[in-house]
Amino acid sequence: MKTLWDYTIVLQPDNNGTFVAYVPAIDGCHAWGETPEAAQSELENVFEMIRDEYIEAGQALPDNVELVASHAR
Structure with missing residues (x-):
């Protein structure tokens, strides 16, 4: 069974002074949080809920995606 740590996680500041964490795949x-740690902790809860929904539906979680960062000049 896949866990959150099998996926690429993006964690970044939000425009509201909070942080957002998400799994692109x-x-x-x-999820959002007041700190990076809070956003990541909430993301764990969201992932578990989504994983449970996939299991109940008899579906496999999607494969991870690779992110490519580019810097605009």
Whole structure:
């Protein structure tokens, strides 16, 4: 069974002074928090809920995606 740590996680500041954490490979797998740690902790809860939904539906979680960063000049 896949865990959150099998996926690429993006953690970044939000425009509201909070932080957002998300898994690009899984639609809807995102969370916010006042600190990076809080956002990541909430993301773990969201991932577990989504994983349970996939299991109940008899579906496999999607494969991870590789992110490529580019810096605009």
